[in-house]
Amino acid sequence: MNSFFKNRSGNVAMIFALCLIPIVVLMGGAIDFSRQRGTEGFAQDALDAALLAIAPEAAGKSEGQLTQEGRRWFENHLQGAGNMDIDGFRIVVDGDNLTAYVDGHVDTAFLGLIGITEMEVHRTASVTIGLTKVEIVMVLDTTGSMMATPAGQSQTKLEALQDASLDMVNTLSGLSNGDGNIVMGMVPFATYVNVGPDNIDANWMDTDARSPVHADNLVEGLNRFDLYEHLGYAWKGCVMARPAPHDVQDTRPRTSRPETLFVPIFHPDEPDSRYRRFEEYPNNFVDDATSLGSGFLDIGNPVKYGLPLGVLSLIDGLSNGAVNRLLNEDDDDDDECEDDDDDNYGQGQECNNGIGATVDVLNPANWSEVDTNRNYQYYSDVTTEIGPSFACEMPPVVPLTTNFQTLRNSVNSLTASGSTNIAQGVVWGWHALSPSAPLQEGDEYSDRVQKVMVVLSDGNNVVVARDGHPGGSDFSAYGYMENERLEGVDGRYDTNEIMEAMDERTLLACQNAKDAGVRIFTIRLSLEDERSEELLTACASSPEDFIDVQESDRLDDAFRQITERISTLYLSH
Numbered sequence: 001m002n003s004f005f006k007n008r009s010g011n012v013a014m015i016f017a018l019c020l021i022p023i024v025v026l027m028g029g030a031i032d033f034s035r036q037r038g039t040e041g042f043a044q045d046a047l048d049a050a051l052l053a054i055a056p057e058a059a060g061k062s063e064g065q066l067t068q069e070g071r072r073w074f075e076n077h078l079q080g081a082g083n084m085d086i087d088g089f090r091i092v093v094d095g096d097n098l099t100a101y102v103d104g105h106v107d108t109a110f111l112g113l114i115g116i117t118e119m120e121v122h123r124t125a126s127v128t129i130g131l132t133k134v135e136i137v138m139v140l141d142t143t144g145s146m147m148a149t150p151a152g153q154s155q156t157k158l159e160a161l162q163d164a165s166l167d168m169v170n171t172l173s174g175l176s177n178g179d180g181n182i183v184m185g186m187v188p189f190a191t192y193v194n195v196g197p198d199n200i201d202a203n204w205m206d207t208d209a210r211s212p213v214h215a216d217n218l219v220e221g222l223n224r225f226d227l228y229e230h231l232g233y234a235w236k237g238c239v240m241a242r243p244a245p246h247d248v249q250d251t252r253p254r255t256s257r258p259e260t261l262f263v264p265i266f267h268p269d270e271p272d273s274r275y276r277r278f279e280e281y282p283n284n285f286v287d288d289a290t291s292l293g294s295g296f297l298d299i300g301n302p303v304k305y306g307l308p309l310g311v312l313s314l315i316d317g318l319s320n321g322a323v324n325r326l327l328n329e330d331d332d333d334d335d336e337c338e339d340d341d342d343d344n345y346g347q348g349q350e351c352n353n354g355i356g357a358t359v360d361v362l363n364p365a366n367w368s369e370v371d372t373n374r375n376y377q378y379y380s381d382v383t384t385e386i387g388p389s390f391a392c393e394m395p396p397v398v399p400l401t402t403n404f405q406t407l408r409n410s411v412n413s414l415t416a417s418g419s420t421n422i423a424q425g426v427v428w429g430w431h432a433l434s435p436s437a438p439l440q441e442g443d444e445y446s447d448r449v450q451k452v453m454v455v456l457s458d459g460n461n462v463v464v465a466r467d468g469h470p471g472g473s474d475f476s477a478y479g480y481m482e483n484e485r486l487e488g489v490d491g492r493y494d495t496n497e498i499m500e501a502m503d504e505r506t507l508l509a510c511q512n513a514k515d516a517g518v519r520i521f522t523i524r525l526s527l528e529d530e531r532s533e534e535l536l537t538a539c540a541s542s543p544e545d546f547i548d549v550q551e552s553d554r555l556d557d558a559f560r561q562i563t564e565r566i567s568t569l570y571l572s573h
Contacts, residue, residue, distance in 0.1 A: 032108045036119040043123045046077035051127040066091040099126045133449045137185040139429040141457040146416035160552040164559040173404035185432045186398040189425030190418030192238035196396035204438040210258035217268040217300040219314035224266040238265045238392035241477040244487040248509040252436045267390040283390045295470030306368040311361040400441035420459045423505040429453045430513040451518045458525040461502035465495045510539035
């Protein structure tokens, strides 16, 4: 007997068995707690969706009816997500507010070893009956700098933007019940905004060349769409900024007010290399005509596009004496149209010679064919086709829609090129939310509709001033600076003055949209300077609606914050 009590050969197994129980409880308990938290998330999403579904038709219904309808929606949305048993569900009406409560539990798999067989789940959500719709438009910077991968980050800024945007679309589409209560749109922007080539015949486009902008770098009455067709190019969909103040306003386009119509871009042909006084003329797509004595007039000389010489009489800034001299110098035999005619006026466009002002010079039937060059020769990282739609590479605007797959496809198609014009991005974001043309998908402004704009940029507004360039700057939605379309730029200017003027236009566009009832969130991505912070903070509806993201890999966190705030416009947890 003494030897039995002294035998210790089974002690290790007994001790291990005793220790195993708390280990299993601890490890299994973590799994049970994780399942419970996951079920809470599923339950919250289902409760939100249920309230969104019943709120539009809630007026006049009893709490019992609403509870019955809400529970049906809740169970349908919860199906297949989590293992929750519903213990109680009710909806309480308090004035214009509906509040839903759900109580339930999930069975435990491991905690039962210590007597805990189930874990409780409690969720609540509220909605205002009067609020029936949320409209969101994402205004996204797609400039060339978005192709960069910041130091220490795992992907380009554009890739981070695409991932974060898709998360927002997926989250908000999950809250939608398919009845149009949540709609989304997107405005990619860079140098221009692309409204889509399908809008070529829209009644808000300047199809008859009546806007004063239409004549910039051409002549009055010359139709840009006719030039596109004559030269063999397709208009890609980008538009110019409207003349101030309409460039930062949601003025309804009217044919009776031509300045309110939208004009297609026509990036002018720039000087041939043999005439170059400036180092970079990337958009040289036709041969020049003989100089009119001014580099700026030469850029806008339509003769190089095949128009008859008589068009010279329509050029603003060219004196009658100069026109007569140029016309009278023409002594060629136009029946042969040879390139070596003695005045060499057309630089290869000799069929233009000898046609006087009596001919309808604006009629494409009287224009001559010209050779075009489409080979890009300058910036090694740019592959865009040169021509009148040069630098129009961003995908078109996506008007407000409930087709979230369309949005996903457009986000996935985003590319990065061009310079930054936040003002035009904001004003087209406003157009997208507006109930009036050019984009009319927005609902009327009211307390029942929340209109939200999310503006993201990784850079400052810029159009580079170019010393020695006849236009004085790069070409943009405002044309050249010599076109005097950018309000606030006068006389002698530099790049900084242009940036300041563009910032002012941006702030006006933001303020006008906010005054109309649009809530604006702004995001600054991977940029640290005082100018951008001041601009985007002032553009946002409140300082809290400006989010600074220095690490592009964390951009999804910023979009998630905004998505949560948008959700609370409709739902309060």
